[in-house]
Amino acid sequence: MTDKTTKTTEAEEATTSRRNLFAGALGTAVVAGAVLGTSKTAQATVDSSKSKLQQVLSRGVLRVGTGSTNPPWHFEDDTGKLVGMDIDMARLIAKSLFDDPEKIEFVIQGSDARIPSLITDKVDVICQWMTITAGRAQQVEFTVPYYREGVGLLVMADNPKYKKFDDLLKAGDGITVGAMQNVFIEDWIHKGLPKAKVDQFDSPDSTLQALNAGRVDAYLGDQSAIRWLMNQFPGRYADSGYGWLPNSYASAVRPGDPVWLNWVNTVYREALMGVDFDTMKASYKKWFGIDVATPKVGFPSEFQ
């Protein structure tokens, strides 16, 4: 077993997970300013023997930056093993490199360490629910996306009044939406439900408890988290069926290494549309409960 994890303390993990519920869409501006001036490492010359690809191959192990506290992306299962969608992506890269998905060293870090750890070369690639933004793309280079995140509303399955998004919308200011305390949360909710009342809580647990206790009528969360909860507790919750605020999750690599970037991209693209589609399909089913349709044979549909 080559899995090795560099652990932060429990408390730190807990806080990072809580600060990053919507890791996707915010914080970009803050991080963007923090590590500027490092992208000048971009070199014009491309020498494939000096690429990260060669380094990783000769090292024999892939170093992946990720987290450990956010299901279904990166978290520890009952046996303490790191699992999730991000972890599957990392294993896919390792499998493609060494024909062994276990040859990985996971570096567990908070979301704010994603860019710095790449810049300082502590990791080869980031698989940590990273949202593509123009600001971040000035500091690191993104692969093709492997998931489109957005927010949605979770309701109790046995709620007789509000089952679908339209019911919630019609209720106007008669409903309360619970969400985790966050900078833009009121705006986000009002983009979907302009009149709804908003109750903000400290943690996802408190918010979910409020939904269960009937204190709020709907729970605003990431679509992936909503689907994860529905999978975990079949029959208890329902998705109101509307999602908004799209953003794309991708991996990131250190800038200035087109060979490595292109190689990871190739692996991802062929997992999304080509030879490794089955593993991707299995991961989507497992973590999101989504059945992805097999790509049509014939003309590559992504170019249609």
Add this chain to the structure above:
Amino acid sequence: MTYNFNFSVIWRQFDVMLWGLGLGLLLAVISLAIGTVIGLVCGYAFRTNNKTLRALVWGYVEFIRNEPLLLLIFFVYFGLPAIGIRFFDKYESFVITLSIYAGAYLTEVFRAGLTSVPERYVEAAKAIGLKPWQTQLYVVLPLTFRIVLPSLSNNLISLFKDTSLATAIAIPELTFTARQINANTYRVMEAWLTASLLYLATCYLIAIALRQIEKRYSVIK
């Protein structure tokens, strides 16, 4: 480290903070009032000869005084609906919790207060022919309140500080508004300094005001 203070964002939302402060005060005063009733009833219960009743009151006081308030708040707000008790909203559940919490501390206060009313006043009341309930209502109770007045004011200040926990169940009191401003503007220092000063000033104003009332009423020579 240099930090550039910019209080303009605070001034723009100062009214929101003041409303939050007022809400906290209101919650504290209501809870103190209900808690006083609980404390008085339980204080009298302690003076009866009924052992079961005394044990019950003792159990209530010991239990509540040893429980964290935040846990009690969560229990009432999130827990009770699970067993079908869901007819009160977040404000009501907070006031209920804080009143029960205050009641435990005030039971001790009133128990001590009732005990320390000098016997000669009760005897004097008897002597002028007051019935037992009249003695309690016109003699013992007013004296007790004068005796416990300092404790009551301390309790009000504590309760006012405790209302900061209401932020955990989405009640927009002062701490909640400070967190909002902190999150929305990143003016970390300004938001928390202002909130701290508002709490501090209010606590001392309450203390000074109540000291005046104490001076006026609490003197028993």
Add this chain to the structure above:
Amino acid sequence: MQRTYLGELMKAKWSLLQGFITTMEISAIVIVIGLIAGMIGGLLLVYGPKPVRLLMRLYVDVLRGIPVLVLILFSYYGLALLGVNISAYTAGVVALAGFCSAHMSETFRGAIDSIPVGQTEAAKAIGLTFQQRFVYVLLPQAARRIVPPAINTAVEMVKGTTLLSIIGVLDVLLATQQTIARNYMVIEFYATAMLFYFVLNFTLSRMGAYFERRFGFIRY
């Protein structure tokens, strides 16, 4: 599939145990720091040179006039500004310890002040130095008076550790909430947490009562 309380308790045992350790650890650290700082603070409040005395008074009165939760949030978001990577755990302990020290200082001051002046005068009369007066006359008497209020403060601090769950420290309360988020046994697991805090705090207060009886409160 029927969920049972014991089954769920077994499933959650490690995370609850971790929470238990965290709560005990933070309580212990905060109370020990509070006692030591409180003793020094109390002495400074009584015997310090005037500017020091005033500064201490300011510290004690300011910290006691602000809700603990506000101190915790202030410390959590404020320390982050320093740029150092300070965990929620550290920020929380700093806030609680600061608060505890303020209360303990006031307790110590009250205890020292309450010893009749006659005691000091008598000690002076038989020629004891300040140090001797403090160690042999004041401290033993002050210690007895400190026990009840100090135990009260200790209980308040144990209760106060739950506020750290709001900034994400995995204490008993947060571990309980996470457990409830998984199994929805709301009443059962909140009751479990209540039992834990009751046993811990009740033991603490009984210990206080025991020491109070054991060492007697000298009345004048």
